[in-house]
Amino acid sequence: MYQDFNIRWKAGTHLGLILLLFIGSLSAIWWFLQTPTHHGILLQAFLIGVFGGGLLIIILLFVAIDRHVVRPLEQMQAEVQSITRGDIDTSITVLDRNDEIGRLSYNLAEMKDQVVSTVKETKKFQQAVEQAGHAVYLTDSDGTIEYVNPAFEEITKYSEDEALGANPRILQSGHHPTTYYEELWDTILSGEVWEEDEFVNRRATGELFFADQTIAPITSKNDEITGFVGVMADRTGERVRDQQAQVLSRVLRHNLRTQLNLIDGYVKQLSQAEAAERSEYVQIIRDHIEEMESISIKAERTVRELQEEVYREPQVVSAAVERVCAKMEEKYPKAVITADLPEFEVNAPVTIESVLEELVENAIEHNDQDTPEVTIRVTQEEEETSQPLIHITVADNGPGIPEDEQAVIEQGEETPLLHGSGLGLWFVHWVVTLAGGEITISQRSPRGTRMNLKLPPESVSSFSRPLSAEEHTAPDPQRDNKTNT
Structure with a gap:
């Protein structure tokens, strides 16, 4: 309403000036009529006619x-206001007039078409x-x-409400040094x-993922940086598939070929051996x-479980550990396998039993001690994640695991001169990676290996874990010390 009044006021300003002139002339006529003169009635009638004609002209001018x-x-x-409210289908009426208002309506219609486009x-x-x-995000110049x-x-698991107003550093994993991010900022700035x-x-x-990421500055007409756009794709699955192709190719090409060459050599020796030696070569x-x-079999299982995502079936960690301990103790009676479990239940987001079986069996099979010892410890680690x-x-x-194999598993890449000896640790690496976790290998003192797995939990239950029969009967050092004192 205010803008409507403003238009009328501007248009009426011209009428006001005309009206002031008319009032001035009317005053002069009125003064003239009141002044005693010798002019006749005809002149007075003429002046009154001029006044009436002027008033009529003003009325007609106002209407026009x-x-x-x-x-x-x-x-x-009204049409422009409708467009600004979002109704872009509103048309601008083009007036067929060769004046300023006609040209204004034409220009508005042209501008509206450009805006709509x-x-x-x-x-x-x-x-x-x-x-x-791909994940796309926009930031201001401060990030x-x-x-x-x-x-x-979908990729980051951060909702829109959680992400807006935050800084992309919420995605930092801790795997890159500070200098890495400094170089990033120097580049885009x-x-x-x-x-x-x-x-x-x-x-x-809390899950880790490998990303293909591009960050570009957004600039104004003056080449000033006003913000940044980031595009990110999750490459975790693709990375694991590339590793699978590389490792399986090496296993089938190298390991099986080696076995076939050995078999071929023993077959030749078998054909030339005495009868007493043949049974040894046959064995x-x-x-x-x-x-x-x-x-x-291991290659087939690895491919099948990863393709069918069998590994994504969550399991209660404590129960899985106890089953693995029982199974490995039965398979390797000379080994001593112990478990150090928390007092709460934790669900791993993967079939942790297969992973633990592979790690424990690998530790026992490659152990050079008369009594192999393996300890499985489960803890909950607080980090700056949700x-x-x-x-x-x-x-x-x-x-211990050879350094070259450690490097292969931790780096996740084989080369012609640097590769692992089998599929076991690779299977563990792939399952943990696809679950958003990480694996590191360290040496124990004075001897031994420590395989460290970090996995984001499916859930952490608040209730206590039921104690097994062994834990019920196991001695409690703290309790015994208190009793002795």
Whole structure:
């Protein structure tokens, strides 16, 4: 209403000036009529006619301005307001007039068409970003997140409400040094695009994931940086598949070929051996065939479990540990296997039993002691994430894992000169990686290996874990010390 009044006021200003002139002339006429003169009645009638004609002209002028100026302006104003409210289908009426108002209506219609085209392109772009499989986020020049698309929520597990107003550092995993991020900021603040295809981030749930990430500055017309756009893709599964192809190719090409060459050599010796020696060669050949069968079975199991995502079935850690201990004690009666479990229940987001079986069996099979010792310890580790981490350690008293194999497992990449000896530790590495966890290997003193697994928990129960029969009867050092004192 105020703007409508403003239009009428501006249009009426011209009428006001005319009216002032008319009033001035009317006053002069009135003074003239009141002054005693010798002019006749005809002159007075003429002056009154001039006054009436002037008044009529003003009325007609007001109507003309209202119809040809005020109303068209009001109509254009209403149409523009409708467009600003979001109704882009509103059309601007183009007046067929060769004056300023006609040209104004034409220019408004042209501007409206450009605005509509821009809005449609923006909506199309927004829809493409919203439906993109890559995570997209926008920040201001200080790095504060102002927008995230649904893929960002899906990949990072941070909701839109949690992400907006935060800094992308919420995704930091701790795997990259401070200098790495300093280089990142130096790159984008200089106006360059920063790209990384092996970036390790952490989800809101605590899971680690490998990302292909690009960050680019957004600049104004004056080349001033006003913000940044980041595009990120989860490459964890792709990375594991590449590793699988590499490792399985090596196993089938190298390990099986080695076994076949050995078998071929023993077959030749068998054909030339005496009857008494043949049974020995037959047994050796049989052992190598069993080794080949074991390799193929393990390869088949690895591929199947990873493809079918069997490993993603959550398990209660304490129960899985107890089953593994019982199974390995039966299979390796000379081994001493102990478990150090927490007083609460923890659900791992993977089939942890398969992982622990592989680690314990690997520790016993490669142990050079008369009595192999293996300890499984489960703890809960608090970190700067929305959820704590499950920390599982499998320690042994063996000779240790060769440094080259440690490097392969921790780096997640084989080379022609650097590769692991089998599939067991690779299986563990892949399952832990796909679950968003990490694996590190350290040496014990004076001897032995410590395999450290960190897994984001599926849930941490608040109730106490039921004690096993062994724990009920096991001596409590603290209780015994209190009794003795």
